[in-house]
Amino acid sequence: MMHDFLSNNRDDLIERCRVKVAHRPARGATVEQLQNGVPLFLDQLIQTLRIEQTVEPMDSRKISGPSSGEPSFSAIGMSAAQHGRQLLELGFSVDQVVHDYGDLCQAITDLAYERDAPFQIDEFRTLNRCLDNAIADAVTEFSYQRDSASTDKHVEEMNERLGSLAHELRNFLQTATLAFTAAKTGNLSLSGATGSVLERSLDGLRDLIDHSLTDVRLSAESPKPAQLFSLTEFIGEIKRAAELAARAHGCVFTVSHVDADLAVCANRDLLFSALGNLLQNAFKFTHLHTEVTLDAYAVAGRILIDVKDHCGGLSATDVESMFEPFRQNGVDRTGLGLGLSIARRSVQASDGILSVRDIPDTGCVFTISLPRHAMVLQ
Structure with a gap:
């Protein structure tokens, strides 16, 4: 048998x-x-x-x-x-x-x-x-x-994409609102620096909405080509946009001198978004009345852009997980936890590297590392 x-x-x-x-x-x-x-x-x-x-x-x-x-x-x-x-x-x-x-x-x-x-x-x-x-x-x-x-x-991927879109829209809207409030309160002319911040924010909102309406088509297209631009002018533009947010969060914002000969070859819009997200993150978590600094400089063949805050320091777990989408490590849970994930992807799209290091009991430093270029003399 x-x-x-x-x-x-x-x-x-x-x-x-x-x-x-x-x-x-x-x-x-x-x-x-x-x-x-x-x-x-x-x-x-x-x-x-x-x-x-x-x-x-x-x-x-x-x-x-x-x-x-x-x-x-x-x-x-x-x-x-x-x-x-x-x-x-x-x-x-x-x-x-x-x-x-x-x-x-x-x-x-x-x-x-x-x-x-x-x-x-x-x-x-x-x-x-x-x-x-x-x-x-x-x-x-x-x-x-x-x-x-x-x-x-x-x-999950769709939720992340929609969350990323909402996060970016909110960032632009927040900056535009701050610029409008500053202009209204101070009776400022919109032809000055505050008006420029407001204009760029509105342009960003328009572009994001346009992209969302053609998301399927854009996903099949080649990414926007990199362009060579002045690091000094780029940091200056970031500074004007970020100063209002720093003031609203009650912190000091300091930007160091940038060598006028330095240039970056990258997708400017994506890099602006990445650095903007890092600064928003710093303003959000740095302790009240402490300092957030922005430094851009060259080391050997790389250009480094540092954002340093006084959040009190990071745990080893935070350092490993903070770039994951929808991750919120701080006490302040406003937002979607997508800023750092968006920043890393944006930097990587320009052949860059985004990293973070802890300063024990003080804060942390986010660093964007990009290939070094020089401005071409006309």
């Missing part, structure tokens, strides 16, 4: 399957991780074969499921589905799911040939039915979970 043969050689069959698994790439699962696979299936197959030798052979369908291929809540089907989920979590592919059960079929056939074990045709039919149902349910669950995970990832 096949069930006796399988029972007597259970450990040998499992070991043969384990050897086959070990010789395939990307199959690092342990026996414990795959407990719903070959070992459990083999026990269910033995039980099915035994029941078919009784006076109520159709009771075996509760374990194996029908041969029609119709959905059922059989024991083999449920354990195979769980096995399919495990294989997906371990990074297996769908063909490896099929191979997992094919290994057992091959091991049974090989061992039966070696031991010259005679089996009945009906027993082979039962073996094939159990294998078919197990493979079908494992693959079905594997595919369902994979597609579900893909959908969840898509939703």
Whole structure:
């Protein structure tokens, strides 16, 4: 009888399957991780074969499921589905799911040939039915979970993109509001520096809205090419836009002298967005009446732009996780936690590097590192 043969050689069959698994790439699962696979299936197959030798052979369908291929809540089907989920979590592919059960079929056939074990045709039919149902349910669950995970990832990416858009829109609106309030309170002319800040903020709002309306088309296009521009003028523009925000947050904002010969070759809009986000972050978390400094200088072949605050310092966990989207490490939970994530992506788009270092019990310094260029003399 096949069930006796399988029972007597259970450990040998499992070991043969384990050897086959070990010789395939990307199959690092342990026996414990795959407990719903070959070992459990083999026990269910033995039980099915035994029941078919009784006076109520159709009771075996509760374990194996029908041969029609119709959905059922059989024991083999449920354990195979769980096995399919495990294989997906371990990074297996769908063909490896099929191979997992094919290994057992091959091991049974090989061992039966070696031991010259005679089996009945009906027993082979039962073996094939159990294998078919197990493979079908494992693959079905594997595919369902994979597609579900893909959908969840898509939703997460969409939420991040929408959150990024909202974050940038709010930044521009906040700067525009501050500029308008300053002009109104001080009865200032909009033709001056405050008017320039307001104009740029409104232009930024317009551009972001335009981009959101054509998001699908823009995602397929090449990024805006880099341009060479003066670091001095760039930092000056950033300074004018940031001074109002610093004043609103009750902190001192200091910008050091910048060498007029230095230039940056980058996507100016993205770099402006990145540095703006870093400053907004500094103003938000620096302690009241403390200083935020902006320094831009050259070291060897790199241009470094530092934003230093007095937030009190960072923990090791904060340093590792603060660039993740939707991460909010401080007490102030206003906003979406996207500013630093946006800043890093924007800097990377210009072949730059954004890093942070902790100044214990004092604050932190965010540094943008970019390739060094020089202004071309006309």
